[in-house]
Amino acid sequence: MTRRTRLFVAALGGTGLAVLLVAACFCLPRFGGAQHPYGDRVVRASLARHTANTIASVNFDQRAFDTLGEMSILFASVLGTVVLLRQTRDEHRAAPEPEQVAVPVRRFALLVLPVAVVTGLYVIAHGQLSPGGGFQGGVVLATALHLLYLGVDYRALERIRPVGFYEIADALAASAYLVLGLAGLVAGTAFLANFLPYGTFNTLSSGGTVPLLNAAIGMEVACAVVVLLARFLDQAVEIEKGGEK
Amino acid sequence: MSVFPYLVAVWVFLVGCYGLVTSRNLIHAVGCLAVCQSSTYVLLLAVGYRDGATAPVFSDLKPGSRPVVDPVVQALALTDVVVGATVTAVLLALVLQISKLHGTVDPDELSELRG
Numbered sequence: 197m198t199r200r201t202r203l204f205v206a207a208l209g210g211t212g213l214a215v216l217l218v219a220a221c222f223c224l225p226r227f228g229g230a231q232h233p234y235g236d237r238v239v240r241a242s243l244a245r246h247t248a249n250t251i252a253s254v255n256f257d258q259r260a261f262d263t264l265g266e267m268s269i270l271f272a273s274v275l276g277t278v279v280l281l282r283q284t285r286d287e288h289r290a291a292p293e294p295e296q297v298a299v300p301v302r303r304f305a306l307l308v309l310p311v312a313v314v315t316g317l318y319v320i321a322h323g324q325l326s327p328g329g330g331f332q333g334g335v336v337l338a339t340a341l342h343l344l345y346l347g348v349d350y351r352a353l354e355r356i357r358p359v360g361f362y363e364i365a366d367a368l369a370a371s372a373y374l375v376l377g378l379a380g381l382v383a384g385t386a387f388l389a390n391f392l393p394y395g396t397f398n399t400l401s402s403g404g405t406v407p408l409l410n411a412a413i414g415m416e417v418a419c420a421v422v423v424l425l426a427r428f429l430d431q432a433v434e435i436e437k438g439g440e441k
Numbered sequence: 442m443s444v445f446p447y448l449v450a451v452w453v454f455l456v457g458c459y460g461l462v463t464s465r466n467l468i469h470a471v472g473c474l475a476v477c478q479s480s481t482y483v484l485l486l487a488v489g490y491r492d493g494a495t496a497p498v499f500s501d502l503k504p505g506s507r508p509v510v511d512p513v514v515q516a517l518a519l520t521d522v523v524v525g526a527t528v529t530a531v532l533l534a535l536v537l538q539i540s541k542l543h544g545t546v547d548p549d550e551l552s553e554l555r556g
Contacts, residue, residue: 199549206462214455221447228443228492235489235511239497242512243504250497250509254516266520273527280534284541325500331523398500417523424530431537 246394247403252324256409260388263409264373267416271370274420278363281427283435292350292433305347312340320414324403330410334417342425350433359426362419369416376408446487454480467536467546471529478525482518489514 225231242253255263283289297305316337323329345353377388385391392404401407457477464470489511495502497509540546 202462206459210455210458210462213458214451217451217454218448221444221451224444224447224488226443227446227487228490230491230508232489232491232511234513235491235497235509238512239504239509242497243499248498248500250499250512251516251519254512255519259516262520266523269524270527273531276531277534280531280538325498327496327498331519427534428537437541 243397245390245404245406246397247406248325248398249323249327249329251327252329252406252410253403255329256324256406256413257390257404260377260405260409263413264377264388267370267373267413270417270420271366274366274423277424277427281431283430287435287437289434290436294351295349297347297349302347305343309340309343309347312343313337316340316418320411321400321407323410323414324406325398325400330413330415331417334414335421337414337418338421338425341422345429350429353429357422357426359423362422362426366416366419366423369412369419372412373409373416376405376412380405446490447484450480450484450487452480453477453483465547465549467539467548468533470548471532471536474532475525475529478521478528481521485514485518485521486510 238254238258239250241258242250245253245257247253247257316333316335319328319333319336320330321333323333341357342353344356380389380391381387383391388405388409390404390406392408394404395402454477457473457475457480460473460476461470464473491508491510494508494510497512497515502509536546539551543551545551
């Protein structure tokens with residue numbers, strides 16, 4: 197198909213799709229309307245289970261099984277990337293040279309690094325209380341470590357980031373989520389049910405299993421992002437074309 | 442006026458589709474797919490909005506004192522973001538290997554089969 201015909205077909209299909217979507221928009225409930233039957237029920241259930249952050253309650257309690265699927269998608273994609281970005285036969289590894297970094301960049305990165313790490317841990321730990329949680333905090337934590345790459349160089353990053361360790365931790369965190377789900381069965385309730393005491397509302401230990409599942413997800417996401425970025429950075433910095441040296 | 446946020450979602454989706462069709466670079470195409478996906482965030486959050494409502498977090502809010510937006514779609518948007526990020530990662534890894542094997546990232550030049 198030439199470029200012209202392809203554009204023509206796309207324009208035809210796009211116009212049809214646009215008309216249908218716009219027509220559908222006019223049939224949706226009014227924007228900002230007061231009718232949210234599921235939302236109201238979720239809020240009630242979340243308050244009954246002493247979880248201040250309703251979204252954490254949805255993700256790790258009422259819809260915990262879906263989060264298991266979501267976590268599996270993340271895990272599978274890390275696995276796929278690791279397989280895709282492995283070192284092939286016609287490539288070799290070159291040790292990265294130490295690099296000079298501008299002094300202000302180095303100072304700022306080293307200053308922000310501990311703050312970013314603590315922020316990441318804080319966001320994970322307070323997932324059941326305030327906006328945030330395992331997914332968000334995990335990404336903050338993982339990217340915080342990479343400030344070392346910006347501020348010092350790649351070798352410094354590699355020293356604190358043994359990828360093998362993070363791969364194992366990723367798998368451990370994923371299984372911790374499953375084990376917490378199975379613990380529900382052992383306790384005589386259902387898989388991934390919230391079987392622990394709910395605790396005092398608006399404290400760190402409130403929400404039953406929510407903080408535990410949240411922590412497992414936080415660890416999984418942090419390790420997954422570290423492994424993903426490590427694979428991409430390897431391609432950019434270390435792996436070069438050409439046979440074994 | 443009450444359909445305007447939904448129309449924004451439609452517009453963002455169609456812009457992403459246009460980019461995908463006319464793309465001459467696979468990395469650009471992956472970006473366009475991310476644009477398509479971000480339209481779903483707009484749609485989800487628009488569906489869950491409630492007039493005068495605040496975030497459904499009760500650590501500093503007395504339950505029942507104010508209406509809150511729908512937490513179900515917010516949780517769905519979070520799932521959406523995570524899935525979007527992972528899909529982007531895998532696609533970029535694929536693009537990297539394509540560029541190594543074929544020496545190009547232009548989808549029009551990738552038509553020939555190669556053993």
